Amino acid sequence: MTAPVSLFESPRDVVERLDAIDYLADEGIATALYLATALQMPLLLEGEPGVGKTSAAISVAAALDTDLIRLQCYEGLAAHDALYEWNYQRQLLAIRLSESRAESMSDADLYAPEYLSERPLLAAIRHQGQRPPVLLIDEIDRADDEFEALLFEFLGEGAVSIPELGTIRAQRRPIVVLTSNRSRELHDALRRRCLYHWIAYPGAAQVAAVLRRTVPAAPESLIADASVFVGRVRELDLDKPPGMAEAIDWVSALITLGVPELMPDAVLPTLGTLVKTPDDHADVADALARGALL
Known part of the structure; x- marks a missing residue:
């Protein structure tokens, strides 16, 4: 394994370089990302949907000008989807070609690196470049317990074991x-x-700082009111409180409709961009009617 390379100089450097690509990192996430790169340790980010976990990894790859390799987790995710699998078609063609030449192939010939199909984990291990790639293992909680066990060697040792190759x-x-x-x-x-x-x-x-970056057409008064409104909506007992992505979509919808300020009759038709279940929509509409949000 080669010696570590300097990727970020400090947590402040993380903040500044992510800020340059419009990801606003606070001291906590900046320190975590700095330590993950400096110590060469995996970083587990947890939080409610929509708080910026996935975009943090994507932004780090962009800030470092390196490759992003993404593994989207789901129930039933198996080793051959995440690690590697053998290219059986190429192996079969090689066997037939060998037979046509009256040659024999050993297992070592058949299970050689050229017949290996990389999946995200192996691709990250074998990556070639001046900087290491960013491997995003997204929504690991959606995968099964058995898949977690497959990750232990990779996370702890930066290695992948392949029975035929070592x-x-x-x-x-x-x-x-x-x-x-x-x-x-x-x-x-x-x-x-x-x-x-x-x-x-x-x-x-x-929230207001992010909205200024992502919805530059929105007037400052609307951004300020919308930021407070989103916070109040999150205080309701919702199934899926709105994340930052929903807040951006909502303010973008208001601007598209030409809404200059937050009024109940203007907010109600746009709630579908902010909340995504019938019960949540009803709860927000009720709170809006009671004057609890504006």
Whole structure:
């Protein structure tokens, strides 16, 4: 394994370089990302949906001008989807070609690296480049317990074991970011192998700062009112409180409709951009009618 390279100089450097690509990182997430790169340790980011976990990893890849390799987790995710699989068609063609030449192929010939199809974990291990890639293991809580166990060697040692080839180790460990929405509890063994950071919902000031970047056409008064409104909506007992992405969509919808300020009759038709279930829509509409939000 090659010696670590300097990726970020400090947490402040993380803040400034992410700010340049319009990701507003606070001190907590900036420190976590700095330590993950400096210590070459995986980083587990948890938080409610829509708080910026996935975009943090994407933004780090952009800030470092390196490759992003993404593994989207889901129930039933198997080793051959995440690690590798053998290219059986190429192997079969090689066998037929060998037979046509009256030659024989050994297992070593057949299970050679050229017949290996990389999946995200192996691709991250074998990545070639001046900087390590960012490997995003997104929504690890959606995968099964068995898949978590497959990650232990990779997360702890930066290696992947292939029975036919042995252990393949990264020349330079990838920057690994795992995200979780806490739909289920993760195994302690996985947590022990990672640095950890919880991303909370941003406050009104941070929401406003993001909206200024992402919806530049919105007037300052609308941004200020919308930021407070979103915070109040999150205080309701909703199934799926709106994240930052929903706040951006909502303000964009208001601007598209030419709404200059927040009024109940203007807000109600646009709630479908902010809340995404019938019950949540009814609860927000009720709170709006009672004057609890404006």
